[in-house]
Amino acid sequence: MNTSARPADAPKPALRLPEFVALMALMVAQLALSVDAMLPALPDIASDLGVTDLARTQMIISFLILGMAIGQLFYGPLSDAIGRKPAILSGLACFVLGAVISMQAETLTVMLIGRLIQGFGVSAPRIVSVALIRDQYIGRAMAQVMSFIMMVFILVPMLAPAVGQLILRFAGWRAIFGIFIGLAIIVGVWFGVRQPETLTRSKRHPFSWIRLWSSTVVVVTTPTAMWFTAATGFIMGAFLTYLSTSQAIFQDVYGVGDRFPLYFALLASAIGLASFTNSRLVMRFGTRRITYVAVSTFITAFAVLLLLALAQGGTPAFGLFMGLGAVGFFGVGLLFGNLNAMAMQPLGQVAGLGAALVGSIGNFMAVPLSLLVGQFYNATPVPMLVAFVVYGGLALACMRQGMATHVDE
Structure with a gap:
């Protein structure tokens, strides 16, 4: 080294x-x-x-x-x-x-x-x-x-x-x-x-509580950081919804039984592949362009899957669920690192506490968003897919606001 x-x-x-x-x-x-x-x-x-x-x-x-x-x-x-x-x-x-x-x-x-x-x-x-x-x-x-x-x-x-x-x-x-x-x-x-x-x-x-408070004020009064943090919270909310309901959807809805870990791993590999791809592309295309493509991919994939689910009595064919799900989660893999980087960009003067605050705020958003969707579970993927589309749209709206003051690197 x-x-x-x-x-x-x-x-x-x-x-x-x-x-x-x-x-x-x-x-x-x-x-x-x-x-x-x-x-x-x-x-x-x-x-x-x-x-x-x-x-x-x-x-x-x-x-x-x-x-x-x-x-x-x-x-x-x-x-x-x-x-x-x-x-x-x-x-x-x-x-x-x-x-x-x-x-x-x-x-x-x-x-x-x-x-x-x-x-x-x-x-x-x-x-x-x-x-x-x-x-x-x-x-x-x-x-x-x-x-x-x-x-x-x-x-x-x-x-x-x-x-x-x-x-x-x-x-x-x-x-x-x-x-x-x-x-x-x-x-x-x-x-x-x-x-x-x-x-x-x-x-x-x-x-120092004073130092913590002053750093918190800097973070929450920095519009760019807050808009991208909010976008991260919505995407995290969607992903936590998936984690919380994946066992029920795979085993109860699709009846995959002991093959649940296999199918879960296949969708997880899409996120891993996206993270690897992002490391190769971000220096060439920049975070702004990649995040727009990623959130559009996420929304489109799950909107199509939602329409197919509604057309097929609430449960789309398993092959379609896995295929479009992999495309959607590839978008998630591109979003996580880039949204966090853009939220942190204007917080150089409070980078340490800023990172903790950005992460905490995103997670604080994600938990109630996930629990809300759980209340509507009806033994089909529909509530989860609706949440993906809605939360993805809200994340896109937050990103647009953040982009107004963001300087791409």
Whole structure:
């Protein structure tokens, strides 16, 4: 690795690149694993906890995201005050506590409390690990490291449902939380023993409510940032709706049974392919053009699928659902990174807290949007598809407002 690509006063990376990438990828991947590995278990959890309303079962996914949205606002500033390692290790401990509570839950209320705590804790490795990487690498070196990490990370959404289903078959849904706990402990020990602190005491900033408030004011009064953050929230709302209802749609509506992880992985691979494609195209075409194409693709694909569903009694042919779904989710894969980059562009003076606030606001929007759609589930994909088209249209409207003041890079 070219050491000149690091800040002059940055600590020299103590781990060789392959080990560092593997460790950071596991850090980031715990969120996706905590969501996707649970999907095959939702019917069993509902049965054991006496839940008959599918919309309430979907909250098992939404509450994790809600906890993460809250945690981002806490762990970002905390890592600047006490260092990266204590922040990440405390987050992992919180994550384990939440998983233990959920694993032992006998009611949905206790389950949701555990998931909220789990999400709060997982926000630390998810968010602070990026700051830790930034402490050691900059410019092209950081881009290279992040690319390697994302290559590993993208495998998790593809494989996690299969892992969850395998555990479910042999040990029951509570054992899935045991996997979360075991992995968090392994990652915590590995990280604690092998990774040195990257934020020296001289660079730490005491936690300040005044500083947090002033940074929040800067973010929420920057129109470009807010419009693109709102667009991200609508797209996240659509995607969280899919995550929350995917098990029911694949297994209950289409009856795919144990093949659910396979079909889920196929649609997830469309997002991964889009992320790879975006890395190749964004420097050539710019974020503005790509996001317009992406959101138009997303809306068009799911609008066509909605019309086909309405014409076929509410449930389109499975091949059409998979084909047009892959096209639509390819658009999602192009949107996530670009919308976040455009939201962050005018926030250079508050980049650290700005990133946490942008992420949290988007997630705070996504959770109620997803829960709203869940109330209308009718054993067909129609409510989800309506939400995709409506939320995509609202995201496009927000993007148009943001573009009025955005300078493409």
